[in-house]
Amino acid sequence: MRCYRFDAFGGFDHLNVHEEPDPQARPGEVVVRVDAVSLNFRDVAIPTGRHPAPHDPGLVPTSDAAGEVVEVGEGVTALAIGDRVISAFHPRWFGGRPPATLAAEQYGRGRDGWLAEFKAVGSESVVKIPAHLPAVDACTLPCAATTAWTCLGGPDPVRPGQWVLTLGTGGVSLFAVQLAKAAGARVISTTSSEKKAELLSGMGADAVINYLEDPDWGLTARRLTGGAGVDRIVEVGGPGTMSQSMAAIAPDAEIALVGFLDGSKSSIDFGELFRSSAHIRQVRVGDRQRLQETVAAVSAGSIKPVIDSLFPFGEAVDAFRRLDSGDLTGKVVISVSNKKGL
Known part of the structure; x- marks a missing residue:
């Protein structure tokens, strides 16, 4: 099989294709043919x-994938081929x-x-999808x-x-609007252009x-x-946006702290934080149960993910560069298999 590895860090030119043996399912495992990442x-x-x-360095990157089970290991009963x-x-x-090992794994x-x-x-x-x-x-x-x-x-x-x-038009923010x-x-919602504002309004932003x-x-x-303030903020910016988030939040309401997209080195004013009466909750994506709930919510609500761009497997490096450009709306996806109807 083919896979990508970051053989070194320092940029995307170090993301290289490797030819490696196809994996085999050990007891308790399944082998997934990856269709999209x-x-x-x-x-x-x-x-x-x-x-x-x-x-x-040296590892295969990315965490998010969809595919089809093609092999089932001994002892697996909840999943089947196909x-x-x-x-x-x-x-x-x-x-x-x-778990204490969350980051290391x-x-x-x-x-x-x-x-x-x-x-x-x-x-x-892995979790089944409809x-x-x-x-x-x-x-x-x-x-x-x-x-x-x-976050919600x-x-x-x-x-x-x-x-x-919600802040901006990245993947988390757009899903937050829809959900x-x-x-x-x-x-x-906040954004930086009229075109993106039209998208957000079209998705239901008030x-x-x-x-x-x-x-x-x-x-x-x-x-x-x-004048009451907002009840929940999906805070993806980090230090550069927290001051405004604290200005917006209602007393005893929650700022769900997701990321650091802003990249700013701005410090947070403790007095400002104290006066806001905000509850700060760090969100580390979610556990397996949250993922299952998300699949159910997306299906029940007929929610359509916003895809910024789709790249073939052979152009994965360009996909990374596209995401790194910062000027995008929605998710960057790589099509891995040649299966039709992805």
């Missing part, structure tokens, strides 16, 4: 040195509190990822959609009529703020709620 920000942050955790599945972002987090860090034609994996580390969900769409669910679902859920799920604030509207919430034209967008969001 989607990229997340961590996939470009790791090889370019922008990820906060240390990583070793079942369509997606990867779990955290292969060993099945429920409850995250991440794909592309402690184990090989999914940018390969075939992948052997524990049967509990027949009507194309692989190109399904492969976007393990990280982006599940993260959005976890958690100890205090978003309820109909509440206000949700929040499906839950009956009202959505305020109000859209151009953060380039309105640097105090947090206060604007608060005014749009009648």
Whole structure:
């Protein structure tokens, strides 16, 4: 089979194709023919040195994939040849509190990822998907959609009529808009262009703020709620956006902290945080149960993932560069197999 490995870090030119033996299923495992893979920000942050955790080169990258089971190992009863599945972002987090080994077992860090034609994996580390969900769409669910679902859920799920604030048009944010509207919430979104604002409005956002034209967008969001503040913020920016998020949040409401896309070194004002009365919850995607719930929610709500671009397997390096450009809307996907109707 063919697979990609980052033989060294320092840029995408070190992402190379390798010819390796096809994997075989050991007891408790299945072999998946990979049909499509989607990229997340961590996939470009790791090889370019922008990820906060240390990583070793030489591994197969990417965590999010959809495919078909082609071999079943001894003792596997929940899956059969021909079942369509997606990867779990955290292969060993099945429920409850995250295990202590959560970070060390991440794909592309402690184990090989999914940018390969075939992948052997524990049967509990994949989840079935419905027949009507194309692989190109399904492969976007393990990280982006599940993260959005976890942000809106958690100890205090978003309820109909509440206000949700999303930032930008990345995968997590767009799924958050769709899932929040499906839950009956009202959505305020930020973006940087009229074209993206039209997309967000078309997806159901009740109000859209151009953060380039309105640097105090947090206060604007608060005014749009009648001064009460928003009930949930899906905070993907990090240090550079947290100040405005705290300006927007309602007292005792929650900021779901997802990432650090902003890349800023700005510090957080403790006094500002204290005065906001905000609850901060770090979201690390979600466990297997959250992934199963996400698949069910996407199917029940007829939610269509937004795909920015689709690249063939042989042009995977260009897919990484596309995501790294930052000027995109939705998910970057790589088609791995030649199966029709992906």
